[in-house]
Amino acid sequence: MARAAWKVAASPASIRRHWVDALARDGLDPGRYVELVGIVSRAVAIDTVLEALGLEIEPLPQPVAGDPSEDVDQRAGKVKAWVPMVGGASITQALSMVPAENAKLEALHGALYLSFEEMADPKPGKELTRPQMELVAARTSAYNECFY
Amino acid sequence: MLAHTGLLSWSAQQTDTPVDVRAVTDPDVDPLVPGGRELLSFVDATLTSGDQVASRALDATLGAPAVVMAATVIGNFQMMNRVADATGMPVGTGSRRRNAELIEALGLDRYDHLEDTG
Numbered sequence: 001m002a003r004a005a006w007k008v009a010a011s012p013a014s015i016r017r018h019w020v021d022a023l024a025r026d027g028l029d030p031g032r033y034v035e036l037v038g039i040v041s042r043a044v045a046i047d048t049v050l051e052a053l054g055l056e057i058e059p060l061p062q063p064v065a066g067d068p069s070e071d072v073d074q075r076a077g078k079v080k081a082w083v084p085m086v087g088g089a090s091i092t093q094a095l096s097m098v099p100a101e102n103a104k105l106e107a108l109h110g111a112l113y114l115s116f117e118e119m120a121d122p123k124p125g126k127e128l129t130r131p132q133m134e135l136v137a138a139r140t141s142a143y144n145e146c147f148y
Numbered sequence: 149m150l151a152h153t154g155l156l157s158w159s160a161q162q163t164d165t166p167v168d169v170r171a172v173t174d175p176d177v178d179p180l181v182p183g184g185r186e187l188l189s190f191v192d193a194t195l196t197s198g199d200q201v202a203s204r205a206l207d208a209t210l211g212a213p214a215v216v217m218a219a220t221v222i223g224n225f226q227m228m229n230r231v232a233d234a235t236g237m238p239v240g241t242g243s244r245r246r247n248a249e250l251i252e253a254l255g256l257d258r259y260d261h262l263e264d265t266g
Contacts, residue, residue: 012230012234049222053203081235091232108224113224122163127213127214128217128221131156132181135179138172139172139191142149148233
């Protein structure tokens, strides 16, 4: 699990389907993998914002006792992606197999950039114009070698 | 990158903003977007050296609220890029077709590592 977390955090462009399938064979089933992807990607996002603003990285929270909910959306099924999703392969549904993870993704996306609904608005009235935001988004994606 | 390079082009058109999208992958190209060079330098500094020189230059050009927004947008795409790559999010054939010129002009195919999506 630690190796998987490292790869998602530090080398996402090197991830391939056979690696994700191998994780599942080794016990990291799709639900747990989706949760890992959600947690790691949000942590990277928050660390990046703090680093960009010259602030100290926040320590990770203390673990809390209790069992994981293991709440998985049973409607999630095979799609043209590597993990099951609800309603087809879509970036807004990427973590939908684990509803809590998809909800957190959507909430942070809205706080840091635009809500999913605002995505269609060329003039969302933020501190940067939409072209300025998209220039930043595209360059960040170029650094991450993310074709999507 | 394809999605947001496309959104860069679309939003520039919608807002009558000049843009040269080649700047996304070519550091020698002026993006033409107001404050564009400073924004790109800020992204570069954040994701490489971490020095604050680019932050100060962006602050001087677009103001402190713009620096904060740029920082959060970078953070968001650090997240979304990982989600897309780790889940094998495919780029549809329709999107590829619509953006064929963009893909060719910027050489974006070299980033396509989702060949085994399906």
